[in-house]
Amino acid sequence: MITGFDTITIGVSDPSAAISDYEILLGQDAIHDADHSGGAEFALTNTRLRIQQSDQLGVCRLTFAVDDLSATSQFLTRLGLLDPDDSLGQTQSLNPVNTRSLNLAISGAAISGAVVSNNEQVDRITGLDHIVIQTDYPEHTGFLLGCQLGLDLRLDRTNSDWNSRLLFFRCGDAVVEVYHPLESHTRVHEDHFFGITWRTSDIAAAHQRLLTQGVTVSDIRKGRKTGTAVFTIKSHTANVPTLVIGASSPRD
Missing domain, CATH: 3.10.180.10 (2,3-Dihydroxybiphenyl 1,2-Dioxygenase, domain 1)
Structure with missing residues (x-):
């Protein structure tokens, strides 16, 4: 499994x-x-x-x-x-x-599941939070991930304000998110990878480090998940849509 x-x-x-x-x-x-x-x-x-x-x-x-x-x-x-x-x-x-x-x-390589990191400072990216797959057929993609590959469906949410239906499948300690745009004018049969959200242990420190090193980032904003904050990375991503997520501070 x-x-x-x-x-x-x-x-x-x-x-x-x-x-x-x-x-x-x-x-x-x-x-x-x-x-x-x-x-x-x-x-x-x-x-x-x-x-x-x-x-x-x-x-x-x-x-x-x-x-x-x-x-x-x-x-x-x-x-x-x-x-x-x-x-x-x-x-x-x-x-x-x-x-x-x-x-x-x-x-099934021996190093699978035993990944180590040389991250020691709190302003580094520590790991993956979730990877996003975009689809026009969420039931089909959900069947592949949940019924065939055995990932655990934790949430299926539709929100017209976001113009999206989102399905979240647990995979280890991270998530595969399936994103379905509700107002897609032309349905495409093939799915594709959309973007990545990385984790950090100190989002303010990570944000400041990237700014100092010349990376273009958005302001830190409240995350959709309770108790989190996020920011968007707009450069240095090889054109992969990228977010960073971390715990929000008590004053946020």
């Missing part, structure tokens, strides 16, 4: 520039690929972020950590989500024909 997030992959046209940007954004040094392919990873408390050159720009792959790769592989193969011929290695790609065109994978 899926136990959490293993890796989020962002595709970019200029890996060197994007890696430098994310070193600033996350507040840590990248771990560069040993084969000098130009890619790099960042270790966070509950996932890894990978930056690599790709024709598919933005978030281009989501890999889940599983506790038993063999059993999970067999189960997903029976559901038609995994090709038996591809069921080799510690990371296995699901069939995008049956995942609403989302590039999903599972990993």
Whole structure:
């Protein structure tokens, strides 16, 4: 079964520039690929972020950590989500024909679920809070995530003021959020990754650090979740819509 997030992959046209940007954004040094392919990873408390050159720009792959790769592989193969011929290695790609065109994978590597981070200062990004998938068919995407992949649906909320229906699926200690715009004029059958929200232990300190380092950010504002505050990062994201979330201060 899926136990959490293993890796989020962002595709970019200029890996060197994007890696430098994310070193600033996350507040840590990248771990560069040993084969000098130009890619790099960042270790966070509950996932890894990978930056690599790709024709598919933005978030281009989501890999889940599983506790038993063999059993999970067999189960997903029976559901038609995994090709038996591809069921080799510690990371296995699901069939995008049956995942609403989302590039999903599972990993049973030993380091899955044991991600470490060199984050020690409170103004750093500590981990993933949630990743957003946009869909025009929320029931179909919900069936994939909940019934087939076994993620726990915690909330299904429709709000006309936000022009959206939101479904929240728990995955480890983070969330996959499904976003459905209510007033979509043309329905698209394929889903796509939309954006990322990162966590920090001190949102005011993180906000100030990014400002000091030349990152364009919004003002801190009240989060939709009680007791939280958020701000938007408008640069250094490789064009991935990005928020940072943390606990609000008593005076907020």
